[in-house]
Amino acid sequence: MTRYTRRTRRTLQVTGVGVAALLALSACSSGSDSSSKKDSSSASKDSAKKLTGTVTVFAAASLKESFTTLGKDFEKAHPGTKVTFSFGGSDTLAASITGGAPADVFAAASPKTMAIVTDKKDGKGTATAPSTFVRNQLEIATLPGNPDKVASLKDLTKSGLKVVLCDKTVPCGAAAQKALDAGKLKLTPVSYEQDVKSALTKVELKEADAAVVYKTDVKAAGSKVEGVDFPESANAVNDYPIALLKDAPNAEAAKEFIALVQSPEGQKVLTAAGFLKP
Structure with missing residues (x-):
């Protein structure tokens, strides 16, 4: 066997070992990336907190039909949740809230009645900043x-x-x-x-x-x-404001219910009931 032949064979052996090592590293890297993606996906799912529990909504009597529909839509979109309503005169509902009645959301038929909840005399309102979501004539x-x-x-x-x-x-x-x-x-x-x-x-x-x-x-x-x-x-067109109550027992789900009311889907239900856009 010539010196050239022995050298060539040795080179091929070294090269083969190097390729095998690279393939092994590549496989490990691929497995690591795949595992990383799975971990990232799991973390993402975990971060998206599942909504559960009851959302208690105090709402003006004129919202009864449309809010009942939206409540069912919300429960369907978020299995494990339940929306309960207390409908009545806005002033009566506001008085109940300031009196300590447990609720998550207040939807009033006028800014004046919403102010009963947001502008208490002691400067400590019981609701976050309200926003108008419909009007009525x-x-x-x-x-x-x-x-x-x-x-x-x-x-x-x-x-x-x-x-x-x-x-x-x-x-x-x-x-x-x-x-x-x-x-x-x-x-x-x-x-x-x-x-x-x-x-x-x-x-x-x-x-x-x-x-x-x-x-x-x-x-x-x-x-x-x-x-x-x-x-x-x-x-005498009335603006209807909605607000998240500060001591809401189920604030996260309440925020999502308000988001539904203000969404294009929610507005479609409300305008179909005869409400005017804000």
């Missing part, structure tokens, strides 16, 4: 077929007509008074109700001939009442 609800031929706000002042209004402390009542003032009209109702749904129910049960409520409530009632628009309502 008034409408007259009459008996089906409008037998009394109500065509304007002034017609509600006719003698013998039984009209119901929301209490003046409630946003729908304050808005109705503002509309009456704009039309320079005086109206003495047969009763003042504590929330808009109660006022509408009086007409649905034929205990009243008409009521001044929101367009959304007339729409929700369907054939049970008939709606009559009036121009003075343009002077």
Whole structure:
């Protein structure tokens, strides 16, 4: 065997060892990268905290239908969560919150009632900065077929007509008074109700001939009442603010519910119910 042949064979052996070593290092590196990616993916999933528990929402009575729908949508999107609602007059709900009632979210029918929660006299508001998410306009609800031929706000002042209004402390009542003032009209109702749904129910049960409520409530009632628009309502459009309460028992899930309300999907549900965009 020649010296050249022995040298060539030795070179090939060394080269073969080097290639094998490189392949082994490559495999280790690949395995390490794969493991790193898996670890990163697992960490990412762990960081995305799963929402659980109950979200308690205090909301104006006029939001009942649309918020109930959004609550179901939220629960479907976040298995393991439950959304419970307390609907009523915004002033009553605000008083409950400042009185210590446990809740996560407050959605009011006017900035004035939201201020009861955000601007306490001791300077310690119980809610974070609110934001307007929809607006609402008034409408007259009459008996089906409008037998009394109500065509304007002034017609509600006719003698013998039984009209119901929301209490003046409630946003729908304050808005109705503002509309009456704009039309320079005086109206003495047969009763003042504590929330808009109660006022509408009086007409649905034929205990009243008409009521001044929101367009959304007339729409929700369907054939049970008939709606009559009036121009003075343009002077009394209500902004609806929503806020996360500072001592919210389930703040993380509450934030996501508010995000749903403000999202394009949430706004679609609200506008379909008759609410105006903010």
